[in-house]
Amino acid sequence: MGGLVGESKGKAVLRACGCAVAGLFLIAGCTADGTSKGGAASGSPGTSATPSGTGASGTGGTGASAPAAGPSSSARVAMPPVDESKQPKTAAEARDLLGRIIIAEQDLGPEVARSTPFESGPGRWPVLDESCVWQTEGLPDDVLATSTRHFHIPAKDGRGRVRINATVTVHHNREESGWETARAMEEVLRCPEQKLREGEDLKSLWGGAFYLGEQMNEWTEDAFTESGDYVSAQDGGPYPYTWSQAQFGPVTVAIAAKGAQGVTNDDLTGYVANGTSLMMIQAKQELGKAAG
Structure with a gap:
């Protein structure tokens, strides 16, 4: 499938299911105003990082209700050019950067709690093997640092426990981060059914990716979303x-x-869009060129 990855990146990977994907971008654009594969395997990569320190971006109530959207899109943070002088050159600099980008539980909403373990161990990277089973390996050469945090919304009022993971990965340059997105697209095409770990599976997966300016993607250089069914023994x-x-x-x-019993896809989408858009804002603030 290596040729497919290259073709995907060169020709704006898979535009199928565009309406559903664009809907996620629209939510993200709204919730990001005014100021953005995690959890693939139990040993997903991570490193200890300092909480972002930003205020809560989610305003959901009890259970797994989706957070409310933020201010109007007229306040949206523009897409600044990257300031190459701010790009980390070492693993230590990359860990420091991702610690300022990754979210904490309060950023997703007051009902969201830390899971145990909270952060994955450093130096590990999730890999989807030829049998469509997630494994972990050491960090690849194109990754300076990565961190995954694990959260949950406790079961309550007839709703099951919702699990949420947030991941930030820092590469050496834009080309390497772009290839990460291309590989994610290739994975869902190659493996529409995946095993996260024993007793946990993803089924009927589909995905779509859009560059900046395509299908209402006005908030990220390259965006990818994946949806399907989660089955737990x-x-x-x-x-x-x-x-x-x-x-x-x-x-x-x-x-x-x-998701879990009593939780809809719309419930999940609010948290996913809020969390991704907030981290994207923080990445732009850390790496973008100042105006003027």
């Missing part, structure tokens, strides 16, 4: 599953959300 299913990834310069940010 412990919790049952199928339940809705969705994942969104966005790119700015050498950085990718992503949110994955797994």
Whole structure:
């Protein structure tokens, strides 16, 4: 499938299911105003990072209700050019940067709590093998640092436990981060059914990717979203599953959300869009050139 990856990146990978994907971008654009594969495997990559320190971006109530949208799109943070002098050159600099981008639980809403473990161990990277089973390996050469945080919304009032993961990955340059998005697209085409770990599976996956300016994507250089069904031996299913990834310069940010009994896809989309758009804002603030 390597040739497919190159063709995908060169020709604006898979524009199928455009309406649904564009809807996620529209939500993200609204919730990002005024101021953005996580969770693929139990050993997803991560490193200890300092909470972002921003205020909560989600305003959802009890259960898994989707957060409310933010101010009008006229206040949206513009897409600034990347300031190459701010790009990290070492793993230590990259870890420091992602610590300022990745979100904390309060950024998703007051009902969201930390899971245990909260952050994945450093130095590991999720890889989808030839059998469509997620494994972990050491960091590839094109990754300076990555971190995944694990959250959940506790079961309440007839709704099951919702699981949410946030991931930030820092590459050496924009080309490497772009190839990460291309590989994600190739993975969903190659493996519409995937095993996260024993007793947890993703089924009926589909995805779509859009460059800046395509299908209402006005907030990220390259965006990808994936949706399908989540099935758990412990919790049952199928339940809705969705994942969104966005790119700015050498950085990718992503949110994955797994549903549960009584939780709709719309419930998940609000959290995914809010979390991704907030991290995208913070990436732009950290790496974008100042106006003027």
